[in-house]
Amino acid sequence: MVAVINDPMMEEMLIRERREKGLDKFDEVWEGVYMMSPIANNEHQWLMLKLAQIVSEAIAPDSLVYPGVNVSDREDWTHNYRVPDVAVFLKGNPAEDRETFMLGGPDLAIEILSPGDRAFEKLDFYASVKTREVMIIGRYPWQIDLFRLDGRGLKHVGNITPGDSAVLETRVVGLNWKLLSGEKRPGIEISSMERVWKL
Secondary structure (H helix, E strand, O other): OOOOOOOHHHHHHHHHHHHHHOOOOOOEEEOOEEEOOOOOOHHHHHHHHHHHHHHHHHOOOOOEEEOOOOEEOOOOHHHOEEOOOEEEEOOOOOOEEOOOOEEOOOOEEEEEOOOOOOHHHHHHHHHHOOOOEEEEEEEOOEEEEEEEEEOOEEEEEEEEOOOOOOOEEEOOOOEEEEEEOOOOOOEEEEEOOOOEEEO
């Protein structure tokens, strides 16, 4: 469902109320349009935390991993920003830490889909801020899609579903990803040259 609020006072009151109650953590602004997201469900939040921990363990200690961070393409960031569920900034990434936001894209952005999520519509933005890879983890049904930056934008390089023998490689962080069949939900297997993690 989409709600359009044409009353500026109602809009201001609703946004203020969301901020006061801490409900705005994953809200975004797309070219001046305020996008409200519901609080992620427990599975989503757990995956977000675990993925951030695993990627943190797998990369160099002087790189940064955020479980949610404001990413913008401009100094006045509040008019255009996205909040990936996990964002990885490797050493040497040209993005600038502006305390409340990152000016420039991460090396890897991970989006975990919730019902009604519009993560696929963020790909042009991520390409514009030079995000090198974007992984989208779908849960309804389970599927992982990987996109990689080339000269023309973010190109779809593959997807996997539960039980596939194929793996996806996030080159920027040197990890291989696989979806395992499971009873309650598929398992996610993440591996590096040295280690294997299972969620």
